Amino acid sequence: MIKILSWNIRQGGGSRIASILKVIEIEQPNILTFSEYRNNESGTKIRTGLLKMGFRYQAVSDALKNDNTAFIAAKFPFNSVLFPKSDPNFSHNIIRADFEAFNLYGMYLPHKKKHQLFDFLINEQLSIPKPSILAGDFNTGHNHIDQEGNSFWYTDKLKKIETMDYSDAFREKNGAVKEYSWYSHQGNGYRYDHIYVHHDLLSIVSDCYYLHQYREENLSDHSPMILHVG
Numbered sequence: 001m002i003k004i005l006s007w008n009i010r011q012g013g014g015s016r017i018a019s020i021l022k023v024i025e026i027e028q029p030n031i032l033t034f035s036e037y038r039n040n041e042s043g044t045k046i047r048t049g050l051l052k053m054g055f056r057y058q059a060v061s062d063a064l065k066n067d068n069t070a071f072i073a074a075k076f077p078f079n080s081v082l083f084p085k086s087d088p089n090f091s092h093n094i095i096r097a098d099f100e101a102f103n104l105y106g107m108y109l110p111h112k113k114k115h116q117l118f119d120f121l122i123n124e125q126l127s128i129p130k131p132s133i134l135a136g137d138f139n140t141g142h143n144h145i146d147q148e149g150n151s152f153w154y155t156d157k158l159k160k161i162e163t164m165d166y167s168d169a170f171r172e173k174n175g176a177v178k179e180y181s182w183y184s185h186q187g188n189g190y191r192y193d194h195i196y197v198h199h200d201l202l203s204i205v206s207d208c209y210y211l212h213q214y215r216e217e218n219l220s221d222h223s224p225m226i227l228h229v230g
Helices: 014-027 041-052 117-125 155-162 169-174 212-216
Strands: 002-008 031-037 057-060 069-074 079-082 094-098 103-108 132-137 166-168 193-198 205-210 225-229
Touching: 002 014, 002 103, 002 132, 002 193, 014 041, 031 041, 031 132, 041 057, 041 069, 057 094, 069 094, 069 103, 094 117, 103 117, 117 155, 132 225, 155 166, 166 169, 169 193, 169 205, 193 205, 193 225
Parallel strands: 002 031, 031 103, 103 132
Antiparallel strands: 002 225, 031 069, 057 069, 079 094, 094 103, 132 193, 166 193, 205 225
8 A cells, every 4th residue: 555645844844844754754654745845954854854764765846945845755766747837936836756656746836826837737737648646735625615715716726627537535535524724823724735636546545534633733734634545
């Protein structure tokens, strides 16, 4: 079985890096993707710590040191792909790891900002023959389902992805349960973090769930997400 962990670690991890790495040691994923990773000293500490745990294969974009970006690491080989022309301002927010059986997109989509990353995925990526997994902080969801209100941007783009043989793995395994991966200071919940899986892979997805205890322990303001494949 392959265990994939996806987590927004909040602004590069900062003073919480040792605790974040401890979570990885406890949960023992084979592949992980971080959102809000940063190419700075914190990022170097993360990469070094993961290397010691056997994550020999790592990929990150060429983002500036204080930009929030996406990061992928694995215990087995992959080819990494960057997309410098995907968006004029946020091209560093999506990277891809090509494994033998599937491609994995690590994603950190901007919050309530105009960007072309959904259109890039829909028009240029999701129609390729090899099945893919999209994992990360999408900063959107379905209004009145993944939040009580209707403030999400880009819900229409999620609906388009769902017409392209991709399914929300959490919903496939958990139905319409109300569960949120991030909360505002006012206590309003939002399911910003998602894993979408191509239909060719759905038959081997055995589980998909959140690890809310790590958010509740303030290791990040987002809950990590787990996908079991195989």
